[in-house]
Amino acid sequence: MTDLDWNDIRIFLALYRGGTVRRAGEELVMSHSTVSRHLTELETSLGAVLFTRSRDGLLPTNMAKQILAKAEQVEANVLDLQRSAVSLDSTLTGKIRVTCPPLLSQMMLMPIIADFTRSYPGVDIEVTSSYSFEDLMRGRVDVALRVQSAPDENLVGRRLPDFTEYVYASPEYIEQHWFEGEETNAEWLGFGGGAEWTKSSPFPRAKLRHEIGELIALGQAAAAGMGMAIQPCYYADQQEGLERVPGTGPVAKRPLWALTHPDLRNSARIKTFMRFLVDEILKQAPRITGTPV
CATH class of the missing domain: 1.10.10.10 (Winged helix-like DNA-binding domain superfamily/Winged helix DNA-binding domain)
Structure with missing residues (x-):
């Protein structure tokens, strides 16, 4: 012992x-x-x-x-x-450990972090991809971006614009199929969770084909003409070969949060980074929500 x-x-x-x-x-x-x-x-x-x-x-x-x-x-x-x-840290030096879902880190977070580190060269950033709130609760990270309606009540942070999802397909696929209200001869691309989700989709009776286990790959499959896919607009609107399916509106709106542990909010570097992160994401609200500027 x-x-x-x-x-x-x-x-x-x-x-x-x-x-x-x-x-x-x-x-x-x-x-x-x-x-x-x-x-x-x-x-x-x-x-x-x-x-x-x-x-x-x-x-x-x-x-x-x-x-x-x-x-x-x-x-x-x-x-x-x-x-x-x-x-107790009152300086803008040291490490900040950040975690967020993979698609966010790949498509949005890195330019924000690059700008922050140019403004605060004494800070090093460590980025990991995950979905768990336990990362914050167990002290493995300092700041987390999470897409969830209700984060843990023991965490503090700021709600950001809702990440909005639409239906996408390739222009050629859209041209080759018909869409009338809830009826279509187009097909859904699967993305986990079986077929239950299609019942609340814009086309509840459309057939479901294939199974793509990763969001970027799902978008690429839709761009390649394999079927329709539900995608976050902040990603899909920027991708060549993807268009919103005509006659469909937002499919889902998912709250985004920037979170930290209450014990860390008085740290100079955490507080400064959180403020910078929130401000930069708020600037991208039209891209996140899919609305015109």
Whole structure:
């Protein structure tokens, strides 16, 4: 027990939550062998087995279940200490960790970050792509862009323009098909979630074909004439070979939020970055909502 430290607790929690050495390694950015070695050392230090191996992964023992709450309390205390240290920062230097959905980082975020770093050369930006609010709650990132109607009540931030989605297809595909009210001989391109979503779409009886698992690839498939696709207009309106299907309006409006943890909002660099980020995104409201300037 005398050798137990914060890294041991981090590894224990990552293994408990992830259920496999591989997932824990991905979360902690450690190799499979390093995580396994630390687990062996941790169990030796405690004098107890924490996980049993099964075909489905790691199963926590009774000992692991008993110490989980204590480990999470240590994690909460460490994260609170880290956030307090950041909040006391009064300089515009250091690192800001930002996360957002992949399409946002690819199509909108990078020019904003480039402008910010030119204005504040003492700040380094680390960008990751994810959808989870846990990134903020567990201290892995400082700022998150999230598309969700109701963010966690323990986070603070600013609601941004709603990201609006329309129906798109290639000009040739539109010309080759007919669209009359809710009726069409065009076909939908699938994007996960089965066919249930088509019932509330502009063409609820249109056939569904194919399955494209990534938004940019979905847009490319529509541009190639494979069918109709629902796309965020801030992306699709900029893409060659895509047009809004005639007679259709907005399909969905999804609230966008810029969020941070309450303990970080007094940090000079976080506060400055949040203000800069929000201002720049607000300038792009027509592109985001799909309305004329």
